[in-house]
Amino acid sequence: MPPNWGGVARYIEGVLTGLQELGELVHVVAKPADVERLRSVAPEHEYHASPASVARRPVRFVWEQVGLPRLARRLGAAVIHSPHYTHPLVTRAARVVTVHDATFFTDPGVHSRLKRVFFRFWIRRAGAVADVLIAPSRATAEAVASSVRVRRARMLVAYLGVDHSVFRAPGAGEVASFAAHHGLDTATGWIAFLGTIEPRKNVGALVRAHAALPAAPPLVLSGARGWDEDALAVLDALPDDGRVIEAGYLPLDELAPFLGGATVVAYPSLGEGFGLPVLEAMACGAAVLTTPRLSIPEVGGGAVAYTEPDEAALADSLGRLLDDPDRRASLGVAARQRAAGFSWAACATVHAHAYTEAEERR
Template sequence: MSTQIPVLLDATSLPPSWGGVARYIEGLLTGLDELGVALDVVVKPGDLDRLRAAAPGHRYHAGPASLAKRPVRFAWEQLGLPRLAKRLGARAVHSPHYTFPLLTRRSRIVTLHDATFFTDPGVHSRLKRTFFTSWTRWAGRRATALVAPSRATAAAVRDAVPVRAEIRVAYLGVDPEVFRPPAPAAVDAFAAAHGLGGTGWIAFLGTIEPRKNVPALLGAYASLRADRRARDLTTPELVLSGSRGWDEEAARLLDTPGEGVTEAGYLPLEELGAFLGGATVVAYPSLGEGFGLPVLEAMACGGTVLTTDRLSIPEVGGDAVAYTEPDAHSIAVALEQLLDEPGRRAELSRAALERSHGFTWAACARVHLDAYAAAGVTVEVAA
């Protein structure tokens, strides 16, 4: 039997792709379920069944169908969400993606996922940068409690804006039923379904936006493949999964991809274990992350991960991943070292899987309960 607490979680910001913030919201709700704590949750009607199936212990409310339109959702957040909170008797509103109701008597808990809008503004569009820096400043002034997914993000927010509330660090978790080492048959099936040859593949997972550093990865791969061919060595194919964002250079390069490069688009959730765990290397040369969930998901699949030591990523990867500088030459050198050292790849794979076990949604949920307590809503859960 769950303990219902007077917190309303606004889950209307779930994106259609069900990535990023959706993984966080779904994971948080499953973690709270595991702890025996239930919230009121408002969602867009189209997301109701999936969230309820994932975390059935909560009390769900369908918002208006028009919330699928972003301007309508923002307007409803300011007017309709406070009214719903009052009707439900909620003492606090948790806004899990930057924006929140500016005028309400309820306590406000706000999750700030990323501070690269301040630390590396050039990797974001001007509109996005202005939007998120503004909401981060308002959250710093008005939120009763703040949550961030890493120490690096919390520190960067504190450096960038005045913050009146404590920022609690809640590392994200990973679903071990989805992200786990794949069976060999699943890897073979994935390779066959996507036309991958017998040389394996290098995986990239993420939205193709400037901070993901995809042009440098493509340049590294092209030079690596050419160099290895000159020495009569094979190179795994490079497979990129994720939607195209606003990286014009990456889009131009992917419009005429070089030999061995495949743009797979969005992969179904059930294929990600085989994609990440079956890869020879998972390459994620990001210029900076608020957390770096693809790194953790690859680790949970037993993947050998090559990434950078920027911002929060070392908090996730620790010594269980390989690191590189983000330029194309460094990436190519680091990739070749891993391709040529199967023993090192196996060692990293084992370490990554073990480290990933420490990132659970229940642990993430416990930190959120501390944030709710700071906002005046306390609940006792078993240790």
């Protein structure tokens, strides 16, 4: 589990809650620090703590190859599901591997060289040795199939879900409290962005597009500073006038008022394996402006506004949406309706089928 409990953690939590809802109980192996939190979310599964030393990444990779297969044998596990690319290369168990993203092949320039080499290797190995691959969208499944020689695996698409108890339309009081806590004005509103500042999120273009709209409300960025040198240079050069606010990681219980209370949620990504922030914003009833890249139209459908990702198109599309409150309201209603069709139970149903199929294929 990543330290910030971001997208991958929400996927793992969601699948575990969905499997529990279906009565499909599994053995869950996690770092000692993560076991109790996962158990509090989905208590009916059986939990096993890995050695504490796996908190160090090199140790985790070694233990995943040696200790995890041994634990699986001891438990009599027929299938090992590796939910984030890396997986045991040698094991008697059938293997299911989740491949979240194919942009390491389709748009390699948005990743560092180390990431490209690392994830391409593991995706290729998954195609060679896994019994079933799970992808979060058709776009990702098709891109993996066209980029990797899939020798054994069947590819299944499991759309991610959303926790509708967390990501929901916020009340006016919640929005007002959030705004007051963060120095925002509900009368003025704000433009929200949720995600790590990495190259494919296209934050630099968003900041420049926002600067071209002097009457626009403040742009609030929630997430970590990543490795997007262009965006970081733009942000570091901004005057300290409150027009762009880096809020860092917001607590989970603040995301509904942050997203649902925003005038617009802008997510100008160059490509996603799924686009969970788009779905989460939709579930909060936000008017979302995003791009028609890779998997995003599978998530947003006709319930979001689309723009090309360049600065000029972003400024034009954002400006028109800010000037059209009726369209924003209409998008918010449509977004909630569409988001209601994405559930972790449906996602978990595909996973349960993957486990059964992997065992049968082995």
